[in-house]
Amino acid sequence: METYEKEIRDILASVKETSEMMKEDNVRLDNIAELVESNAEKAEKILAMMDETSKGLSRLEETIDSMDRGFLKKMNQKAEIMEILNRINDRLECRTPASEIVESMCASEEVKNK
Numbered sequence: 001m002e003t004y005e006k007e008i009r010d011i012l013a014s015v016k017e018t019s020e021m022m023k024e025d026n027v028r029l030d031n032i033a034e035l036v037e038s039n040a041e042k043a044e045k046i047l048a049m050m051d052e053t054s055k056g057l058s059r060l061e062e063t064i065d066s067m068d069r070g071f072l073k074k075m076n077q078k079a080e081i082m083e084i085l086n087r088i089n090d091r092l093e094c095r096t097p098a099s100e101i102v103e104s105m106c107a108s109e110e111v112k113n114k
Helices: 002-094 098-113
Strands: none
């Protein structure tokens, strides 16, 4: 009977030890499950942030394109204005200055008067 008693105690001790190990494993599994859930929530937040960032980048890209078009339009207008001013300047340079015209008129009158 003592032999059975000892074997039963050994079996009970083994069952108790196995039970404790299973409790520890369950705690670990619970911790792992919590970590997985937490990581899934973080991943969802990151995906939402990436989506918002992507939308923001698209809006920024549209703004830059619009600014580029506006800037190019202004540069073209500036170039056109510069071209007009250069033409005016060229025409003014080609004309005989007023002082020369007056001098030549005076000179021709002096010749007539002589």
